Structure formats: structure tokens, C-alpha cells
Amino acid sequence: MNKIKILGTIAVAITATIAISSCKDKRSTGWEYAPNMYEHLAYDPDQINDNFKDGKTAQVPPAGTTPIGFVRFDYPNSKDGYEKASVEVKSTLPQTQANFTEGKLLFTSYCSPCHGLSGKGDGLVVAHGFPAPPSYSTGVSSRGGNMKDLTDGKIYHTITYGVNAMGSYASQLDPTERWKVVMYVHHLQTL
Template sequence: MLAMNKLRILGASVAAIAATVLITSCKDKRSTGWEYAPNMYEHIAYDPDQKNPNFADGKTAQVPPNGTIPVGFVKFDYPKTKEGYELAGAEVHSTLPQTQANYAEGKVLFMHFCSPCHGETGQGDGLVVQHGYPPPPSYSKGQSSRGGAMKDLTDGKIYHTITYGNNAMGSYASQLSPEERWKVIMYVHHLQTL
């Protein structure tokens, strides 16, 4: 009797497994089967490039309202003109503390972003220049294309140039945050004395 029950249980188990295999083999082969936490891959939020019926223009990616400033963003209200450059030179000053850590980070940032053109010592002899591009002026001996000696450039003038670029130098506003720009300027002031 005990053996008969074991055979029935074994037979029922084999039949259940066979039925499961048969049923699951008929499904789409690309299906992963059970859905666990479907909200992880079937999100309800719209992608930025999708149409969105919630807005009048049908776009998901909306322009921020006029006059708003992103959190943590520091507004630089000096235009990309000669007058804006001169005004920034007179009014803009670094508020970053003159610490050894800031200076060291400024040196690292300068070596990564600026030295390919300006050279490691700021003499305008970087690798880009060695490949035939025109050299930027030396920080300690050169003359600015906007007038005046490079060694006399103020915080605001250097900040304006990093933000907007000048001549062959493009803007580095997307590569360097405002705080990083001030650290680079701290190191450039050191190079102006060499």
C-alpha cells in the first residue's frame, strides 16, 4: 500500500513536470517568463525624446521657465563682448579660499585642460603648438590679444576667458564648473609670476 502511494505521488509529479515543460515550451522563446517588478523596465515616465500629451506642444523635454536658475548654478552676468570682459576684470574676484588643497586641485585641472595648449609652465608651448597650431601667449611674458600684459590679467578677465573662450580657445564652461575655474585661476596666477 505504501509503495502504491509512492508510485502515485511519483507519477503525479512526473505528469506535472511534463505538463509544465509542454506548456512553457509553447510560449515565445524570447520571453523571460515571470515578470518580477515590471515597473523597472516598463516605466511610466516619458523619455525626453517621446511625445507627451501632458504639454500643449507635445514635447516631454521642456525649456525651463524664464528667470529660473538651476540649483547650485552661479550666474555670470557679463556678456561675451570686450566690454563684458573689461567689466568682469574690474568687478569679479574669487571668493574661493587660498588653500593648498585648492591650489593643488587647480594645478591638476590646469594640467588636464589647459596645458595641451598653454604648456605645463604657461609659456604657450604645449603639445598642440608642437603639432603646428598657433601658440597662445605666455602668462608671464606675453601680451593679451585684448590688450595688456598676460601677467596682469585679473581674476575676472581669466574667468571670462575660461567661460566664453577667446580667439582659437573655445569655451571651457561645460568642462569646468565655476568652482573648478576659480581653482585653475589660482594656479594661473602662480604661472604669471614665473
């Protein structure tokens, strides 16, 4: 009987301790385990920071640096940059069926609304009153020359910077995807 009395007293004491400690502060989250996981010590980007001369936390990267994963395209968005890219820029992407198929899929998603599925400049936006882009096989480029004679560099430059009513697709297509679209556009030039 003594054991039951002792166990009962312990159980009542534990229950009372839990009840009292859980009711004292409704706003308390309880014990903190590894508080540095949610109370960060790092500065916020817009916070004043005495570690730098200008007092800003968000610093401009050093001149001439390239972010990880970024691929440079050192041709300016100008007629001269376009012509220079025409001569110097060539695709290094392997001419495989998988790359061609993905290029076709990307072209269908991003380019066909204006250029049409076959690259004839008969996309859906033309039906809504927008000017038709030139056909890849028979059209004349606004920068001079026939569309069927566009080189890798010219197409890549145009996708990267845009031209006329066409905006830049650099934020939608990474460099590898742009080369796949270039591969598919070359196919459309022969139709």
C-alpha cells in the same frame, strides 16, 4: 508502497506540467513580476503629449530658472563683459595647498598643451604650427594689458568663454575647477 506510488505520481505530474508549460510559446518571457519596472508609462521627449498646449513633451524651462547644480556667470561674452568681470568677479575659493595642487593638475591636463607647463606659451600645439599664446609672466593680452596683470575675473571669463584660438572650457571644467586653474595661473604670472 502507497506513499512511494503517490510521490512518484506527484513528481511525474509536476515534471509534465513544467515541460508542457515551458514548451508552449518560445517568445514568452514567462510571468511578469513588477512589469512597471520595464514598461514605463512616462512619455518619451519626442512623443506627442496632450497634457501641454503645444503638444510637446519636452518643454523649455521657465524664463529666469536655474538648473540644479548650475552656477550662473552673468557676464556676457563681450569686451564689456570681460572688463566688468575684471572689476566685479573675485575668487571665493580658499587659498589652500590642496586647491593649488588640483589647479596645477587641471592646468597640466587642459591648458598646458597650448600654454606650456610653465605658462610661457610654448605648449605642444605650437610645435605643430599653431600660434603661440602669450606668456603669463611677460606676454601682452590680445584684449590689452600685460598677462601678468590679469585679474581673477578676466582669467575666469576667458576660461568660461574662450578668446581668439582658445575655445571655451566651460563644458570641461566646472566653476570650482575653473577657480582652481585661476589660482594656479596667478602663480604662473609670477614666474
